[in-house]
Amino acid sequence: MARSGNLSDAADILGRTPSAVSMMLKQLETHLGEPLFETDRKNKLTALGAYVLEQAERELQQFDNMVKAIEGYANATHGHVRIATVPSVAGSIMPVVFSKYIKDFSKMDIELRDMDSNSILHELSRNRIDIGIATMGENSAGLHSQHLLSDAFGVICHPSHPLAQNRGPVDWQALTGERLIANSLSAGIDVPACKTLHANALLTAQNLTSIMAMVHAEIGITILPEMAARAANATGLIFRPLADSLAKRQIHMLRKREAALSPAARLVEQHILACTADMIQGPTA
Incomplete structure (x- = not known):
């Protein structure tokens, strides 16, 4: 009624009869012990009525926001x-x-x-x-x-390295005696030949940027999954896949x-x- 201006319009908005709205208003005023409107025409709020309206609208807005948040969470938008x-x-x-x-x-x-x-x-x-x-x-x-996904391992070497002279897959035998820059990814390859390479490695690095820098400096070769090599931006280096089809991450x-x-x-x-x-x-x- 405070927003609509009269009892009938307020009842229409609420979907109730005017008598039902009037009864609810009387019950609220009885509970509070003070009138909410200054006159029987119900078109001007008392100070208490204005305060009740302010609090009610704030709570309704919070309720609407809560419902929207719940709906957004349920619909995977939030x-x-x-x-x-x-x-x-x-x-x-x-x-x-x-x-x-x-x-x-x-x-x-x-x-x-x-x-x-x-x-x-x-x-x-x-x-x-x-x-x-x-x-x-x-x-x-x-x-x-x-x-x-599966990510196949390969050998990364400097362009001047003998392994860079071909582009086909590399077998484990071709890596015998190579100076390996070991890393945690290649250490997970469960192949005896790879285990031997890592056991003989004199240098281990975990940071991909550091590994690539050492390969660039021709310190040795390394073994990495292809996606990791691409992510490390191995520009100027050679990637040759391993012939072992089981060597995949x-x-x-x-x-x-x-x-x-x-x-x-x-x-x-x-x-x-x-x-x-x-x-x-x-x-x-």
């Missing part, structure tokens, strides 16, 4: 999504996901971190991230996994098995899977 991924995926797949589906993410709060696989598994176990993209490890118990989408993803996180997960599948298949004719 939400906080925490993602951790290995650097190669962060630098190749994730930009494509954000570029293609940026409108779907416009009202989400997405946190993206790149780190090594062991750190990702640790963060998942502590519930500090919602989605992890990494290789499986010994600490994968209690995780739900979905295979995302398997990257999985991971999350806590017992934890239910929010609708927003599920939507992000679906978009990552779709983009990865498109990139693997390549353009269609």
Whole structure:
């Protein structure tokens, strides 16, 4: 009535009869012990009535905002999504996901971190991230996994290195006696010849920029997955794939098995899977 100006219009807005609205108003005034309107015409609020109107409208606005927030969360348009991924995926797949589906993410709060696989598994176990993209490890118990892609290992060497004179696959025998710059990725290849190479390595580095710099300086060769090599921007170096078809890094989408993803996180997960599948298949004719 304070906004409509009369009892009949207020009743129409509320979908109630005028008598029902009048009774509710009397009950509220009785409860408060003071009138809300100055006259029987109900068109001018008392000081108490103005205060009640202000408080009621504020609470209604908060209620409407709460309903919209709940609807947005349920419809995956709102939400906080925490993602951790290995650097190669962060630098190749994730930009494509954000570029293609940026409108779907416009009202989400997405946190993206790149780190090594062991750190990702640790963060998942502590519930500090919602989605992890990494290789499986010994600490994968209690995780739900979905295979995302395979990333073949290859040898990276300086253009002046004898291995750079050919472009075909390299077998393990060709690497015998080579000076290897070892890293945590190549150390995970479960092949005796590779284990021997790492056992004899005099230098180990984990930072991809440092590894590439040492290869540029002709200190030795290194072994990395192809996506990691691309992410490290190995410009001016030679990448030759390994002939061993088993020498591949398997990257999985991971999350806590017992934890239910929010609708927003599920939507992000679906978009990552779709983009990865498109990139693997390549353009269609």
